[in-house]
Amino acid sequence: MSLSRRDFLKLTGGTAVAGAVATGVTTPQEASAAVPEARIKGAKETTTICPYCSVGCGIIAHTKEGKLINAEGDPAHPVNEGTLCSKGSSLYQIVNNPQRLTKPKYRAAGASEWKDVEWDWALDEIAKRVKDVRDRTFKVMSKSKIKEKQPDGTEKEIEKEFTVNRTDAIAHVGSAALDNEECYMLQKMLRSWGLVYIEHQARI
Numbered sequence: 001m002s003l004s005r006r007d008f009l010k011l012t013g014g015t016a017v018a019g020a021v022a023t024g025v026t027t028p029q030e031a032s033a034a035v036p037e038a039r040i041k042g043a044k045e046t047t048t049i050c051p052y053c054s055v056g057c058g059i060i061a062h063t064k065e066g067k068l069i070n071a072e073g074d075p076a077h078p079v080n081e082g083t084l085c086s087k088g089s090s091l092y093q094i095v096n097n098p099q100r101l102t103k104p105k106y107r108a109a110g111a112s113e114w115k116d117v118e119w120d121w122a123l124d125e126i127a128k129r130v131k132d133v134r135d136r137t138f139k140v141m142s143k144s145k146i147k148e149k150q151p152d153g154t155e156k157e158i159e160k161e162f163t164v165n166r167t168d169a170i171a172h173v174g175s176a177a178l179d180n181e182e183c184y185m186l187q188k189m190l191r192s193w194g195l196v197y198i199e200h201q202a203r204i
């Protein structure tokens with residue numbers, strides 16, 4: 001069956017009227033009164049950045065009594081102009097999720113159970129272990145095989161010692177949620193420890 005534009009407008013207009021009659025709404029005043037109150041009415045609006053990936057979409061967070069009740073794309077943000085992917089859109093469910101981890105978990109060597117620990121203890125322990133491993137494994141010099149040109153023009157493989165100032169015993173994995181400044185600071189810190197295995201989660 002072919003529909004002209006006039007037929008289409010008649011048909012959809014009729015459907016809308018039928019819908020209004022079915023819900024008991026017959027006047028514009030009644031239609032306005034029937035609009036449910038917005039969930040975010042009276043909520044505080046704060047702009048923020050999505051923590052998930054380096055796209056860095058802008059988000060408006062709605063909070064009531066200190067609790068996040070809604071998060072949506074910020075139309076004024078130049079990166080996403082109000083849009084969010086499914087991960088960003090589900091942000092408020094993760095913040096309010098009873099299964100969300102709020103403390104570090106620790107499983108001692110040989111233990112089968114994870115236990116909650118305090119941040120201060122976890123950070124001290126990480127710092128202590130990084131320092132210990134770094135100091136035990138730090139190499140100033142390392143030997144490598146290289147090809148050296150001989151007086152007769154031929155090349156000969158020789159072993160030569162180079163200054164390396166590194167540890168091969170610690171690796172670091174970065175996150176796509178890090179911004180430029182955080183990446184800069186991390187690189188400075190990790191290179192100063194002598195790390196060479198510095199990777200990024202998005203390449204794994």
Ligand code: SF4
Pocket residue numbers: 050051052053054055056057080084085086087088089
């Ligand atoms: S996870 Fe989605 S919403 Fe968040 S910054 Fe990345 S693309 Fe944007």
